Amino acid sequence: MPTVVQKYGGSSVADASKIRRVAERVMATRRAGHDVAVVVSAMGDTTDELLALAKQVSPNPDRRELDMLLTAGERIAMALLSMAIRELGGDAISFTGSQSGIITNDRHVDARIIEVRPFRVQDELARGRIVVIAGYQGVSYRKEVTTLGRGGSDTTAVAMAAALGAEYCEICSDVDGVYTADPRIVPAATRIGTLSYEETQELAEAGAKVLNAQAIEFAKEKGIAIYARATASPLPGADPSADGTVVRQHPPRMPGTVIGVASEKDVLVAAIDGAGGSSRTFLELLDTHKVAGKQLHLIDDQLTLVVSRENLHEGARVRDALTQRFGDAVRIVDTLGAVSVVGAGINASFQNLRRGAAALESVDIHAGGTATSSFRITWMVDRTRLDDAVRALHRMFIEVAQTPVP
Ligand code: ADP
Ligand code: ASP
Ligand code: MG
Numbered sequence: 001m002p003t004v005v006q007k008y009g010g011s012s013v014a015d016a017s018k019i020r021r022v023a024e025r026v027m028a029t030r031r032a033g034h035d036v037a038v039v040v041s042a043m044g045d046t047t048d049e050l051l052a053l054a055k056q057v058s059p060n061p062d063r064r065e066l067d068m069l070l071t072a073g074e075r076i077a078m079a080l081l082s083m084a085i086r087e088l089g090g091d092a093i094s095f096t097g098s099q100s101g102i103i104t105n106d107r108h109v110d111a112r113i114i115e116v117r118p119f120r121v122q123d124e125l126a127r128g129r130i131v132v133i134a135g136y137q138g139v140s141y142r143k144e145v146t147t148l149g150r151g152g153s154d155t156t157a158v159a160m161a162a163a164l165g166a167e168y169c170e171i172c173s174d175v176d177g178v179y180t181a182d183p184r185i186v187p188a189a190t191r192i193g194t195l196s197y198e199e200t201q202e203l204a205e206a207g208a209k210v211l212n213a214q215a216i217e218f219a220k221e222k223g224i225a226i227y228a229r230a231t232a233s234p235l236p237g238a239d240p241s242a243d244g245t246v247v248r249q250h251p252p253r254m255p256g257t258v259i260g261v262a263s264e265k266d267v268l269v270a271a272i273d274g275a276g277g278s279s280r281t282f283l284e285l286l287d288t289h290k291v292a293g294k295q296l297h298l299i300d301d302q303l304t305l306v307v308s309r310e311n312l313h314e315g316a317r318v319r320d321a322l323t324q325r326f327g328d329a330v331r332i333v334d335t336l337g338a339v340s341v342v343g344a345g346i347n348a349s350f351q352n353l354r355r356g357a358a359a360l361e362s363v364d365i366h367a368g369g370t371a372t373s374s375f376r377i378t379w380m381v382d383r384t385r386l387d388d389a390v391r392a393l394h395r396m397f398i399e400v401a402q403t404p405v406p
Pocket of ligand 3: 009151154209210211
């Protein structure tokens with residue numbers, strides 16, 4: 001029987017009745033003639049709640065202990081879903097990340113999967129069982145429990161799909177696919193039927209939460225088709241792009257077309273006068289504290305770095321270490337967010353850059369910084385105006401026809 005991997009996010013398993021509904025969907029998939037491996041996230045806001053609890057006990061929680069704590073969230077969900085499937089007459093068994101053979105490096109809190117040894121999962125599938133896997137977690141070669149960074153259940157699902165040679169990997173959420181912008185911010189956003197790996201990865205890296213960037217990287221490497229769908233949607237039919245988003249290898253679109261707008265609120269900007277080699281010491285210090293940078297610019301000894309705070313839970317400690325070492329030479333800005341427009345070849349000329357700047361100006365938003373790559377233009381704007389910036393750029397690039405600006 002062909003294997004499919006389905007992943008259900010936190011909102012889809014937020015309470016007992018939702019877990020029951022997921023169990024019914026899993027059973028329907030099984031009845032449709034598939035072997036099913038299901039990856040689950042922690043229920044509702046469990047991960048946020050556990051993080052908040054950790055902060056109450058320790059403002060700079062130890063990364064290893066955080067992993068021990070956070071992995072409990074998915075463990076609860078996997079056991080409950082397995083029970084719910086059994087209640088419906090299915091034969092289910094749940095596994096932690098470690099039991100499923102998800103082997104990672106030893107970087108706690110945002111570990112990377114380096115290998116999947118899915119033997120136990122394969123054995124149970126071969127016995128006709130439905131296997132329920134805790135997302136977002138793995139185990140290092142040193143047998144330490146690790147987590148894969150926020151949103152990491154998507155990565156578990158894609159990695160498992162690759163290891164099992166699955167037909168496709170379905171990522172089920174509260175939204176029925178990838179939209180041209182977060183539909184919670186932009187009511188006019190529309191669902192995108194098909195996306196290439198590169199487009200999706202750029203959207204995810206720019207902050208579109210619906211799919212995790214590392215998961216897409218994996219899918220691209222292994223050629224796994226991803227179907228992003230709503231948990232409430234029916235099972236994928238002959239054309240899964242009709243009621244969801246299909247991410248796979250796609251022929252390039254017309255170059256220069258903006259396909260979406262994404263934003264990230266939780267960023268920090270750190271700037272340092274790097275004269276006398278201090279930029280190297282600065283980066284060394286960030287590595288020691290496992291701080292992952294997003295964008296780095298070093299021009300004439302002035303280094304500016306944008307850091308995502310998503311997986312940085314010891315911010316206060318890092319900040320203290322930086323000021324202790326560099327004093328006034330380092331400047332940390334905690335008032336900005338990043339908004340990006342994404343599309344292949346959008347920077348072949350400066351037209352899109354000028355157009356975006358005009359859209360922001362039209363709603364009185366001043367960009368505190370701009371960065372471009374061949375796939376993306378990112379503006380740093382006042383965090384309190386970030387959603388307005390997303391709407392203005394969406395209006396300009398997606399809602400209004402793309403006519404050249406003078
Ligand atoms: P899950 O818990 O199922 O993993 P997430 O909260 O991680 O779900 O992702 C789904 C959310 O992503 C949606 O509720 C939506 O608000 C948000 N989102 C952000 N950008 C986009 C986008 N471009 N398309 C669709 N949803 C998006
Ligand atoms: N529960 C984890 C999180 O909230 C992983 C996930 O949902 O994918 O980030
Ligand atoms: Mg998610």
